[in-house]
Amino acid sequence: MSCWYKDYDALGGIVISSRIRLARNLSNMPFPRRMDAQMLRTLKERVKVAVDKMQDKVMLKFIEMNDIPENEIKAMVERHVISPDFANSCRDRAIALSNDENISIMIGEEDHIRIQVISAGNSLDKAYEIADMIDVALNESLGFAFDSKLGYLTECPTNIGTGLRASLMLHLPVCESRGEINMISDAASKIGLTVRGMYGEGSKASASFYQISNQITLGISEKNAIENLKVIAQQIVEREKSARADIDKLNLMDTVFRSLGALKYARIMSSDEFTKHISMIKLGVDEGIIENNNIKPVELLISAQPYMLMKNHIAITPLERDEARATMIRGLL
Amino acid sequence: MLCQKCGQNMATTHIKTVIGGKVTEQNLCGYCAAKKGYTGFADGSISGLLSSMLGQVMKSDNGVFEQACSCCGSTFADIAETGKVGCAECYKTFETELLPYLKRIHGSINHTGKTPGSTELVVTEFIDKVSHLKRKLANLVAEEKYEEAAKIRDEIKELEGDK
Ligand SMILES: [Zn+2]
Numbered sequence: 143m144s145c146w147y148k149d150y151d152a153l154g155g156i157v158i159s160s161r162i163r164l165a166r167n168l169s170n171m172p173f174p175r176r177m178d179a180q181m182l183r184t185l186k187e188r189v190k191v192a193v194d195k196m197q198d199k200v201m202l203k204f205i206e207m208n209d210i211p212e213n214e215i216k217a218m219v220e221r222h223v224i225s226p227d228f229a230n231s232c233r234d235r236a237i238a239l240s241n242d243e244n245i246s247i248m249i250g251e252e253d254h255i256r257i258q259v260i261s262a263g264n265s266l267d268k269a270y271e272i273a274d275m276i277d278v279a280l281n282e283s284l285g286f287a288f289d290s291k292l293g294y295l296t297e298c299p300t301n302i303g304t305g306l307r308a309s310l311m312l313h314l315p316v317c318e319s320r321g322e323i324n325m326i327s328d329a330a331s332k333i334g335l336t337v338r339g340m341y342g343e344g345s346k347a348s349a350s351f352y353q354i355s356n357q358i359t360l361g362i363s364e365k366n367a368i369e370n371l372k373v374i375a376q377q378i379v380e381r382e383k384s385a386r387a388d389i390d391k392l393n394l395m396d397t398v399f400r401s402l403g404a405l406k407y408a409r410i411m412s413s414d415e416f417t418k419h420i421s422m423i424k425l426g427v428d429e430g431i432i433e434n435n436n437i438k439p440v441e442l443l444i445s446a447q448p449y450m451l452m453k454n455h456i457a458i459t460p461l462e463r464d465e466a467r468a469t470m471i472r473g474l475l
Numbered sequence: 476m477l478c479q480k481c482g483q484n485m486a487t488t489h490i491k492t493v494i495g496g497k498v499t500e501q502n503l504c505g506y507c508a509a510k511k512g513y514t515g516f517a518d519g520s521i522s523g524l525l526s527s528m529l530g531q532v533m534k535s536d537n538g539v540f541e542q543a544c545s546c547c548g549s550t551f552a553d554i555a556e557t558g559k560v561g562c563a564e565c566y567k568t569f570e571t572e573l574l575p576y577l578k579r580i581h582g583s584i585n586h587t588g589k590t591p592g593s594t595e596l597v598v599t600e601f602i603d604k605v606s607h608l609k610r611k612l613a614n615l616v617a618e619e620k621y622e623e624a625a626k627i628r629d630e631i632k633e634l635e636g637d638k
């Protein structure tokens with residue numbers, strides 16, 4: 143399978159990607175904050191054995207985070223392979239990763255284990271199915287900490303119960319331009335959902351890409367939490383759709399093609415300016431205004447992130463990076 | 476980053492104050508932030524909110540803070556300061572203190588989702604059912620309803636025999 147942001151057929155729509163994360167802990171050792179170096183080694187060894195044991199179901203590569211260069215770790219955050227929190231404290235920690243990077247198991251994040259599955263488009267059920275399968279397989283070897291009344295026990299009480307965080311990444315340029323995001327966010331929070339920026343907690347929403355996820359994990363089943371999220375996301379999608387239908391077509395075309403022009407010809411492209419334009423390009427492609435099939439907005443969005451750029455271009459100063467971004471984009475358009 | 480007040484805990488709350496055009500910034504742990512009256516919404520995160528909620532309990536009731544978790548050594552003060560629990564066992568050790576907060580965060584304290592494997596659940600149900608029946612038996616005997624009590628006693632015997 144290709145990695146989620148290159149799964150082009152599934153990416154054309156308001157729901158860009160689906161993500162499932164399960165928080166799990168081993169029952170006989172303290173949570174990561176209270177672990178010493180020896181415990182961390184033991185944890186990694188045990189998880190490695192468990193991961194090797196399920197190779198017939200899913201192939202994951204075990205990687206020591208110390209072996210990954212600092213810039214690549216930040217690029218992994220930009221590709222959503224690891225969480226920003228894990229990137230900040232991943233020394234001596236490890237990750238088990240599928241070839242396409244859609245499946246990752248962070249070891250020693252806030253919890254002993256964080257199973258993450260991402261897939262393109264509106265596909266939470268598919269992602270959950272994979273995460274669930276991995277969870278069952280790992281539990282056979284590791285025996286996760288579980289209480290019949292409180293469910294899966296986690297370091298942060300906000301994750302206790304199912305340990306499930308299901309998220310959908312939505313592209314809401316028109317709702318955003320109408321100033322409706324706060325209202326959507328308030329309504330979502332009343333029913334136990336949160337709306338955040340593209341890179342999760344504390345990140346600013348970059349150019350109308352938003353993540354909506356469940357907040358409640360105790361007293362609600364995995365299935366119901368996912369269904370709730372899907373229902374509300376669908377309502378938001380409908381709102382964005384009808385808002386799009388209301389826009390004056392000529393104005394919309396003008397905005398979209400101006401953004402395309404900027405990306406095609408600019409010589410210096412800052413991250414902020416880029417995300418604004420790429421959001422318009424995505425809107426243009428989805429609304430049939432841009433008919434060039436070679437333009438892949440989501441892949442561009444990810445590949446033009448600062449550390450992703452630095453991987454392929456030796457750009458040291460911010461200006462050099464902005465130049466490299468403009469060059470890369472021109473090359474692709 | 477460590478808390479700028481106590482220098483001991485992780486700073487979880489960032490506080491920006493503007494007085495007479497002068498901006499001062501402080502990074503505090505949940506406990507110190509709660510002591511200064513910041514309720515944890517400052518960083519917009521639930522864990523910030525939790526540690527300040529727990530911090531407020533600390534101020535009013537110092538009794539629980541002597542006890543340490545036998546598995547990881549956490550005291551309830553540790554949990555309150557960070558908003559994070561030390562180990563799985565802590566949920567038992569500090570059950571009385573934690574349950575009200577779980578209820579406030581999730582609106583429930585009863586897990587209704589997945590159970591790992593099926594063996595554990597079967598065992599739990601078995602124990603629960605037997606202890607429930609034993610309580611019922613005791614009541615029936617007290618009420619001198621011997622016929623019904625005999626039925627329950629047989630049921631218990633059967634369940635225990637199945638072990
Ligand atoms: Zn402090």
Ligand SMILES: [Zn+2]
Binds near residue numbers: 547549562563566
């Ligand atoms: Zn403990």
